[in-house]
Amino acid sequence: MPAVALPSAASAPCYRRCTSAVLLAFAMGLSGGCSLVPTWHQPDPPVAAAFSIGPASAAKGGAWWEEFHSAELNRLVQQGLSGNFNLAAARSRIDEARATAQINGALQYPALSLGGNFQRENNYGVTPKRSVFAEATYEVDFWGKQRAASDSAEALANASALDAQTLRITLGATIADTYFQVLSLEERLRLAKSIADDAQQVLDLVQVQAQLGRVSELEVQQQRNATQTFQAAMPPLRQLRDQALYQLAVLVGQPPQGFHLEDAGLGDLRMPAPSAGLPIGLLRQRPDIQAAEARLRSANFDVGVARASFLPDLSIDLLGGIDTLAGGQVWSAIGTLTQPVFNGGQLKGQLHFDQAHVQELTASYRESVIEALQDVETQLSASRELGEAARLNQQAVESARNSARLAQVRYRAGSTDFQTLLIVERTQYQAEDSLLQVQLLHLQAAVGLFRALGGDFDARALASNAAVAPNPPLPAATSEKATQ
Helix, strand or coil, X not given: CCCCCCCCCCCHHHHHHHHHHHHHHHHHHHHCCCECCCCCCCCCCCCCCCCCCCCCCCCCCCCHHHHHCCHHHHHHHHHHHHHCHHHHHHHHHHHHHXXXXXXXXXXXXXXXXXXXXXXXXXXXXXXXXXXXXXXXXXXXXXXXXHHHHHHHHHHHHHHHHXXXXXXXXXXXXXXXXXXXXXXXXXXXXXXXXXXXHHHHHHHHHHHXXXXXXXXXXXXXXXXXXXXXXXXXXXXXXXXXXXXXXXXHHHHCCCCCCCCCCCCCCHHHCCCCCCCCCCHHHHHHHCHHHHXXXXXXXXXXXXXXXXXXXXXCEEEEEEEEEEECCCXXXXXXXXXXXXXXXXXXXXXXXXXXXXXXXXXXXXXXXHHHHHHHHHHHHHHHHHHHHHHHHHHHHHHXXXXXXXXXXXXXXXXXXXXXXXXXXXXHHHHHHHHHHHHHHHHHHHHXXXXXHHHHCCCCCCHHHHHHCCCCXXXXXXXXXXXXXXXX
């Protein structure tokens, strides 16, 4: 196939003028021309100076799950972050959003294409016709319309990446919560079995005493009922344990069949004490807040696109090549100027929609900030109150154990009645079971606080940035004033 030839000497000056016009238009488009995007101001977030509970020391980011000092938890979280299928889908959505941004950004540049044609007919002759041509098409982005559309898509791509980070934080917290739930249920099962075994021993003793005529059949049946009640508590606990274990398997990307944990308990864990830092730090630590801001930025660029749609569009089409039938080199240059005149209010409606969308997302951004503050305050309160509850429940358990031990001794000696023994047995079981449930809630409150503070954010990277300070509120995007 013949190569693309340059124009002849006679047509070269005109061709150069046309090429210069295209290059000039291209340079104008790259320079951005005029921008009709409203000036960006970060909305003034409703942030308090400090949290109502806890010290104001800087929040610690990084692998927060390591603060519990559980090698198995560390392994499960890492396995989930690499193998969870929902998180993998979120990563693919990031790639989709970036590809969309690439598609929108391509409209800022000329479209170049090469083509050729070969034709041979026998009705009037056998002279073959050959042509080879190159074509360049470019829409001059004088009003910044294509640039604004590209920036809008890029902001949405950033929001998708931040959404994936939010999912990553939530996944890690859910894995930890579920892991602690499995351990707690294992502890409660061991407790129920231990209490049931003790009750069975007491039942054996009561039956012996009934045979000796020291107690009545009523006492035997009462103790049998207590023993059966303790035994009946185990199947529901096993069902809940299995359900949590299967959920944990799915979270880490594993089939539930054959999935199991090491034989460990809540007593092997260390209770961390997360520092909340300052409320303003949440703006940099929480990806959901940053995602809300990214979507607001995208909507702000959309207003610029809608404004530019009212103004003329200029496009240039340049073609050059060889045509054997025409006698050699051919070229053409076409400039098209299009100005919207009437479209039934479509452009105005789109502009009003985008302006209202900015106001909507401004409110959503501020809502996400105060919800994040509420989340942290709630988890701080839960950590404090559940820690106190765990301390008091531990004291109650020690008292119940002492009461049960003394009651059994006195009952064997015949100095107390059977009803007292029955009551202290149930009290001990309830106290120990309540302690295990409170310990679980306390651990989950610590996980919730780590999550509310932004998860495993990079504290060193945040410290190297300038401090975030509140900015003036975002102005109404209904103004038609353009930034030149």
